[in-house]
Amino acid sequence: MSELNEKKPSRLEPFPVPRRSFLSLAALGSFFSAIGIALAGAFRLPGPAVLPGPVRRYKIGHPEEFAVGSETRFEEANFMVFRDAQGVFAISAVCTHLGCSVARSPSGFACPCHGSRFAANGDVARGPAPRALPWLEVGRAADGQLVVYAENEVPKGTRFKA
């Protein structure tokens, strides 16, 4: 054995690795990579392929049901619909901080969980919320009713001319 170790590396045999060591290293390597890939595959399972839940698209009624200057809260869907002289718009009522439902307050919206306050147009006024309340896309269905696409955010100030 010592003879083998003391042999000088040559061009043909630069680093003499005993065949057994090489084979056991290869075996160990294949064992761990197989286990690793199997585990990665197994742990892919809890990552949901399809997110459950309803399609968040809500028919909210005909335009004439929303008087100019009115505001309507949709509790189940968690947004508020407003109508002013320029048109109809919807603002999400889910706090951008940690997902509590915000309530209407005199100056805008107030979150009960960690004290975030929002202005009437959804902008953050104080508290820990990192972003403004999103404005949601409003459209019209074939039967003439207004539809709120609660998953589509639109730029602040976008109104639907009803």
Place this chain on the structure above:
Amino acid sequence: MATTVQPVPPNATREFLQNLVRLPRTLKDAWFRLGRPPESEREESQATFHNLFLHIHSVRIHRRSLAPGLTLGLGIISTASFVILCVTGVLLMVYYKPSTALAYDSIKDLHYVVFTGRFIRNIHRWSAHVMVAAVFLHMARVFYTGSYKKPREFNWLVGLGLLVMTLALSFTGYLLPYDQLAYWATTIGANIANSPRELTDALGITQWFNPGGFQKRLLLGANFVGEDSLIRFYILHVFVLPAALITLLGVHFWRIRKDGGLARPEDPMGGPAEWSGKITKVFEPLATKTYGLMAVVRGRRATVNRGPENTVMSWPHLFWAELAVFMLTTAFALILAYYFDAPLKELANPAVPENPAKAPWYFLGLQELVSYSAFMGGLAIPAIAWIGLALIPFLDQKSGGEGVWFGTAGERFVALKSWFIGLVAVVGMLTVTVNYGWMRNWFPSINQLWIILINPGSILVLLYMAWSLWVLRRQNSVRHAAVALFTCFLVGFTVLTYFATVHRGPNWLFYWWPSQWPVH
């Protein structure tokens, strides 16, 4: 035909009958191998190491480890409450149904219909509180007695793993009743998991790299708390986390044994030793006595030819002590469970948040930090604190003072000063925040990055770190710096928890007392 001497055939019937008559005694002998309480040290050793459940203890134990003032029994209290939780948890599983339509009703059934159901649920609830409190206090005990030092660094890490398991078990258990409190506390918790989004949004990279969203969906199985989340939390709570905790607990106990029992100062050399003023002579060397390997534990000095002075037999001394602590813990949980019912609010309602929506008390300190910045308070600061704790034994490697409360010179004074400074800093921070708000109130359009980086929580952490560094320079001792930082964090955590529990009301506004909350 040759005649051969036939052996008298054994009377099998008779033997069978005899054995049948002796059955009670032989059965008893099989269970209780000695058949009577052990009388000699040799028999006491055997009683310990011939039993699977006892043999994780060493046969002899140092007298110091039994002193109640050293450990306060906190490790055993944690373990005892975990055992109670397992037993009561299995009982609750008999009736509990992990589905959003049935979960709440099954808890109500447990509360109002099932015989002793309410009591068992109360015990489960209170033992959970006891366990969390005991685990925190146990950590503080190990820290202040310097018991994390070499060779116990690894066990300190295992203990930190157990702390995480304990908190995770508690968090997952919180959702299961599916009442208002459960629903909203879990929504908040899941959105804290989502809060790296605050950072990625501010940097504008969310659409390519969204670890927050990944964590939230992995936890909830959806974008909101519902059926999928409940079943996930149930699996984690009743199988994954307990199994992981039991495994880690086994490692934790095993390491105690392998690291030579509980940390303690070295005994003086030679002869029956003296400590705490009493001459103790517990080991009588006998010419005929031999010690097997089971009496040998790791120490810095060989005990060959020296006899293990100052040790006593684990049977019965240690086992009595453990049994007593176990019993007291059980009694405490039973008394609490008898007088105080576990809360159950109305059925979860995704449309209307509980106001205020408060997490259990041990998360309320974090919830206060979260009300400054979700990412910083909910993830970054806890992660920094945890990593800091994990590094303690690797940064403080100087031995000395192990197994003694505030064991190095001047340590008690440093702890006292740090307690005061930590208190002033956290109260000052809260005063400023309650009275003046924070940057968003002054500059509503400020970039979120500023708030993530500079908020009352991060400033408090920086103040504590600065104080600790100052102690490091001034006292010239890593241990003292660690004591300063640990004490500050302990005080900060306690004050924040108290503050959020008592002084935060609806809309997370400040109130002096809950009785001043507006009626709604």
